[in-house]
Amino acid sequence: MTKPQPSHSSIAPPPELLDALSSARKPLIIAHLSPDGDAIGSLTALGYLLYRMGKDPILACQDKAPPAFNFLPFYDRILQDTQGIQPDLVISVDSSDPTRMGSVYDEARFGDLPLIVIDHHITNVYFGDLNWVEPMCCATDEMIYYLTRALQEPLDETLATALLTGIVTDTRGFRTYNVTPAVMHITGELIDAGAPLSIITERVLDNRSLALITLWARALDTVELDQGVISAINTLAMRRDLGGVIRAEGLVSFLLSAQEAKIAAVFTEMPAGKVECSFRARRGYDVSHIALSLGGGGHPPAAGCTVEGEIHTVRSQVVAMLKQALQPES
Template sequence: MNEDVSSEASAIDEALLAGLRNSRHVLCVSHVAPDGDALGSLTGMGHIMRRLGATTTLALQDETPAELKFLPGAADIVGPKQITDAYDLIICLDASSVDRMGHIYRSEAHAHIPLFVIDHHITNTRFGHINWVAPDCAATCQMLVYLVDSLGLPLDETLATCLLTGLVTDTLCFRTSNTNARVMEAAMRLMSAGANLSDITARALNRRSFNLFKLWGLVLPTVQLDEGVIWVHVRRAQTKAAGMTTGDVQLSSMLITANEADISAVFLEKVAENGGPAVECSFRARPGFNVGEVAFELGGGGHPPASGCTIQGTIEEVAPRVVELLKQARRKGLAAS
């Protein structure tokens, strides 16, 4: 029987806390295409578990984005080839479903190992043995602030830097609609512990590669807008021409700033594991509109204002169908307002 625990520090389930304290060989993993909250919570959890005396492995399927390599512990992250089955606990952070761990988690090798899920996505499928899911938190890193309290550990500069990075990136530096007093209180505590807000913001949000600008120059002329939905296609040939190999194309949050748009979408051409075509979809929405439901319906996940999914097929097959769903979501939001 899986077990859920609440978001408040005082109410974090003792089974979760005991499992963390008693484990000695731990694998920590976050989601594919990692962002700041994934990296911040992963490295932060690594520091927490090492303080508890555990030998800890940090793992990601995909490469750490260049702008997040400054995080303490990021250099220690390993890929799928370094993963064994010799763990007594697996901790999954900031991932809403088991497939989001990519090739790090293999059911044939790891199903016998206790799996703890710590996540803030409302669409989380509760796939762990113990699931701590807190949609009221703006970031998984915010949850770890409360976890540190429950474990009786102090916040130091190293841990605070990891956790503040997740808060800063998931809230776009405290500008998203889920930024509330509790978020700011958590950020204040992390800053008091030594995390440098201006440095984190500069590194994680305000640094971009020249190749990314080249990619924007190729794809933005094709942007489309209809019925309050703005979207763009990003082709593999364009990413190759721009010299991009991995990483977020960082267009979703830009497109939603258009005055005429309530919902944005980026359709990124990919190759599926079976070698066929696939499209990685990234959605954003203004307050009052819910793209989380759309992503969940399409097999993905996220939050009402920010979500995503990956769909088998070509952009020509996928994008029109998804855009229509986004238009329906916008109409639903308008009707409810």
């Protein structure tokens, strides 16, 4: 039997955070590079919330938000370049360390401004002046929901849609261990407020280009199972003719669906001798500490890092490390 969970969460932002948001006029909100639905969902939800409160928020993300998210508020206003803007507060959402903010955080210009960190990664390094980190939350958007409540702001369809987008993304459609009764309760409220669950699910989870599926096909040709660790590689050559597709999005979760697999990894060859590593683990296994030891971060069941080296060498070295994580947590 699992421990009973309260149906309502007691999670709330620190009062200093509410004060800082209330007194800001032009907050800069930054989502992490290679943004996913929780990064863009929490960026746009918070941006919209602050706009509705009469602020003049600036939304930024180094990498272009995927067009799948173009139904979210202010999607067209997300900046990839923050030159010339003059915020009075910086808020980082869904980033576990400062490098994830990428080039839109200019230390020279913004370093003297207060930096607020809002994140749910257990590997968060507390890089803000004020850090609100909730590793029990399934998504940063779950935290933005609690923030909305703490500010006594109402939900509306636009806000609810952005909030639910992050929750659906990070739980892969309510399938992860951190989907508590509170998350389901919140989801009901968001649907009540007008968030279209089935449309969001389709946009976020069932929305792949043919080029991406072609990349999956090529990468699947490289699948290997080594004890309980299943892995595949995605090379620069494999995607040369695929019109800008880089990551084999979703492939690592698909690999973990193999009955024989406990841990899955996808290695993506990047320019300049870098390899992006993406890990997933079944319940009872933890890949976050390996990602952290390699300079990355994440959650026990989903984590990643970027390392330098030749892709085949990186694969064999990292798979050896992952095999050591096969000892289940006690």
